Amino acid sequence: MVLSDTRLGLILVFPLIALVLLVSLYPMGYSLWLSFVDVNFLTHKTSFVGLANYAETLQDPFLRNSIFVSFRFVVETTVLVTLLGLGIALVINEKFRGVSFVKTVVILPWALSEFATGLVGRFILDSSYGLLNAILLRIGVINQSLLFLNGANSVEWISLFYSWNLAPIGVFFILAALQTAPELLYKQAKVDGASIIARFRLVTFPFIRYAVLIVIVLSTIQAGGAVVIFYALTGGGPGTTSTPVPLYDFRVFLGSFNYGYGSAISWLALIFIVTAVTGYFYILTRRK
């Protein structure tokens, strides 16, 4: 019997699909199962607890606080990354001397790991040895060092550094889309007397809409899962003022070894992110 090209193709890609299922779906399934059980290392027993782990999330004041921190961080980061991405992309889309150099500089922060970005932030903001305090003291703006990473502002600082690290992705997505917009359309819009804002709204934005959507989606997913930068910059403190859900979950799962409850938190976080992303797609792709 001769195999059709389609069947042969399916057979040949089967190992890859199996591998993907193994490394992706299996851990997810395992984590889902963990979220319904309680693991006791002392007795080496795993007992099924139904939805008890999910119910516990409703009573957990640490988690409530972390949800608020995460929400704040995701919103701030997404807005910052999108605006920075859009602004920088519009600038480097123009033809000027040294634009290649600027493009290289713009992409550099992306080369840094999240941890390194956190350390950079710490070296700049620390109240004892931070660069920012040193500069402000030297030029006489302040006469004693400031505590930037305090309970009120630390999330904003973390968001700023994280956006700096993430913005190049936005820049290059949007820049690629910008370069597909025909020059002729701009010329015609100018002839028709369209203002800069009108040209952006009517000519540019339709071309970059999907790139912006991708940037928003990526930023949301990345920021929603960010943990290392919090760990490196503030450790989640002071108190729990900068402890997002993933960091709290990390502590529950790998610090307190509460695998069941930790998995339940992960699943709720996943549902939240998927819902948010679906919402973005709905808003940005619906037709009037």
Place this chain on the structure above:
Amino acid sequence: MTEEEKKRITRRKYLKYVGAGVVVVGVAGAAAYYGTLPPSPPTPTETTTLAPATTSEVTAASSTPSLTPLTFVRWHYNDTAVTGYVKQFEQELNESVTEEILENVNYTSLVDAKFQAGEKFDLLYAVAGQEFRWLDLGYTQDLESMSEINKIKADFYPDILEDFKDMNGKLAGLPYFWCPMCNPYVNDAILEKAGIGGQRPETWDELWAMARKVKSTGASRYPVLPHWADVGLGGIGWAFLAEMSNIYNDIDLTKTLFAKDFHPVFDTNTEIAELLTNWQRVVKEGLIDPGVLSAGENDMFSLSLSGIHAFVSSRLYFWKAMNDPASSKCIPEKLHMVPATSKQGWGEINSGFYLWPKNNTDPERSERLMKFFGWKDPTTGKRLTATAWAKSDALLSGYSDVLSDPDVIAAFTLWLGDRVDETFKAIDSIRPTMAVPWIWKSPVYTEWIETGFSTLSAVAIGQTSVKDGITQLRSLADSLYKKYYGGS
């Protein structure tokens, strides 16, 4: 058959190729598996003696070059020196050892994963809180079956020995190091500016009173750097235990926090409320450096080098760095360890352990490795790592003879100068008074503090009220007690 049909892969051809592939992979896999199977354990005549290796042993063992390597799991610390000792062990005892160096930050989680995966290893590091958890969970074993165990115990300081025993009084590990932690060190340069140079607090209350004096005279903006780094193990979680123990004269904390059966005994109307209320007060008064509350251990260490604090609640090995003009802004001669008096104890024990995994390569060989690192070199009878770490980093040893070793005294004198005697006396005064928390002997503590520490920090800064904070801590403790001991 057309040319195109010839090129096509038929089901038969496909199955034939797949079958051949499976056979080849299977044969190769089997060959690889059996090729790497560990050889038979060394015969008793080669390994039963734990005395220094004899020539015949070396010869006998060297005739089995494929000896399964022992595995030493550890974190990064003096890597070159440790590897040197590993090589020394290999040469002296004709052994083979593989080192697995794990990231310090996630050490506990990574070791846990190894244990849960059933990996075999022969020696590992642990710090306070981890050692008994792994013992209780059945991953490591006590050392009572070791030969010469009584000799080993006799070498300990009696009070340090208690810290190394599990809840049944069995030795849980050998000493990697110990040192007092969260005890205060004073900077006389600041106290002199405040007009109270040379004075020493004898209690935490006196320390805060002196801090107020320092603050009021403007001698320091933040007179105290407490041991409040934003981490559970190694930060504010340990400072909390130290102060609770010191202030309420409860060395093992069974009267104020967790009873002998690990049941929580604290509540919103017990001593903990008073302590946390005082923490809120000192934060509000600006007596502590607020930077520490969002600092990791390394940042807390950096803060301690700034020389701006009158009191630093720290560890001996951090204090050594404070005495180093190359890295510190402090004036070494002005730095002193505050001794304990009969009024109150200071700090708590900070200890590191060599642990003996239950699932090891070979009990006798791993015992030799344990003893080589955690007790003494069987060939020379010398303490190797204990002396080396005391000299290089001021890590004290559980063995009482290390601090009287002339080489160690010389090494301490190098950085302490004429303060060496007073420092040794201060260490001796603090050792019997510092906290040795009983709760560390249960898995409850590490799991409690890993999320609970942020509550302590949140209470200190006023983000959470004292009452709510204690309620959260108690609720967490209750659920862990129930989980492990089935109580309520």
